[in-house]
Amino acid sequence: MARCRAKNAEGKPCRAPEGMVDPITRYCPAHRPGATERLREAGKKGARASTRLKQKATGLSSDELPPLDSPQAAATWLEAIGRAVACGRLANRDAIAATKAVREWLRAHEAGTVTEQVDELRRKVAVLSAVCNWGTRWRTDAGYLLQENPVRGLPVPREKNPRRPVASEDRYKRTRAVSDQVMMTVGWNGKPEVRRAHLTELLDLANLTGRRLSSIRLLTYADILPDRGPSGSLRYRADADKMGYDSVVPMTPGVRSVIDRVLRDRLGIGNAPLFPSP
Secondary structure, X not given: OOOOOOEOOOOOEOOOOHHHOOOOOOOOOOOOOOHHHHHHHHHHHHHHHHHHHHHHOOOOOHHHOOOXXXXXXXXXXXXXXXXXXXXXXXXXXXXXXXXXXXXXXXXXXXXXXXXXHHHHHHHHHHHHHHHHHHHHHOEEOOEEOOOOOOOOOOOOOOOOOOOXXXXXXXXXXXXXXXXXXXXXXXXXXXXXXXXXXOHHHHHHHHHHHOOOHHHHHOOEHHHEEOOOOOOOEEEEOHHHOOXXXXXXXXXXXXXXXXXXXXXXXXXXXXXXXXXXXX
């Protein structure tokens, strides 16, 4: 069995038990790629929840609020909030806000745990399938070790909506401040021409709609429905949606202003792409 090849904060080799180490990546769950980001995000949510709770729950003493770093600590917080409300030390409005903050942290923690469990199960099934495939090819005097791979076709659970990294508002603003400087060379008029790239409009639409950039990039002029709704609507086709859904979403005034900006810069009709390749 392999040892985890990562090092701890002191620069020493990780001492995780061999049974916890992935035989393929040679990482334990704590050092698996992406684990640090998931733990950091859960920690941030816990810190934000702790701050909001301590701001709201003025009727609670500090010894009733242990660090919010585990489901057990969250349960302690919820019990303390309930006691404070029952004793009249905490107003109902503040208790609701504090409870919401704790449950927000719990959802983030559970999402990270489920992601790790699903990833671990998928890796174990992959290793077992590889071993069984080897058994179907290894021949002894009595014949092959296995007639077929019993794991082939085994359904493995997948997360429907895994948590993804989300860019902060500060990062969007800093990128947006310089996006107009990004240029591209196009040949739409038969000769090379340097123009401003689509990055500014793509960033604005992503920030205002919450849609993936890949979905926005596949919009066509036919997907603009100016008469559907007060500010018009956008149609996201099933073939341009990751989940395969066709939907029509009303545009907010902010989204409409971005679309109008694109139309002033590049007129088009039909199935021509709204953001054509250079």
